[in-house]
Amino acid sequence: MVRTxxxxxxxxxxxxxxxxxxxxxxxxxxPGVRNxxxxxxxxFEDLDKNHDGKLMRSEIPRNVEALKQLRAHFNEADLDGxxxxxxxxxxxxxxxxxxxxx
Numbered sequence: 460m461v462r463t464x465x466x467x468x469x470x471x472x473x474x475x476x477x478x479x480x481x482x483x484x485x486x487x488x489x490p491g492v493r494n495x496x497x498x499x500x501x502x503f504e505d506l507d508k509n510h511d512g513k514l515m516r517s518e519i520p521r522n523v524e525a526l527k528q529l530r531a532h533f534n535e536a537d538l539d540g541x542x543x544x545x546x547x548x549x550x551x552x553x554x555x556x557x558x559x560x561x
Contacts, residue, residue, distance in 0.1 A: 500525040500553045503546045513543035529553070 501523065506514055516533045519526050529536060529552060536544055536552035544552070 500529070503549045506549075513545055514549055515543050 503514070506518055506520075508518055516530065519530050519533070521527075521530065529549075532552075533544070534540075536548055538548050538551070539545075
């Protein structure tokens with residue numbers, strides 16, 4: 460009975476968005492919150508030079524101020540961990556990232 464209650468409370472907290480997750484350094488993605496520093500990032504299609512539908516870290520220019528944060532946190536933007544960013548992953552990162560301490 461006690462175990463069932465603990466599981467139910469855990470599920471309830473997760474449904475409310477209060478899940479305990481390992482602390483990770485760097486930005487946290489929160490839907491609906493924009494980071495003003497990323498609003499001037501170039502469109503995905505401009506960065507995907509070989510038109511393969513994905514961005515490798517090497518395709519992200521170092522000299523574009525709006526993309527420095529993305530280069531620094533590339534692995535966090537790569538939601539599926541395949542080593543590249545899909546258009547969805549790029550757009551989600553650009554529009555929904557919140558830097559730690561902002």
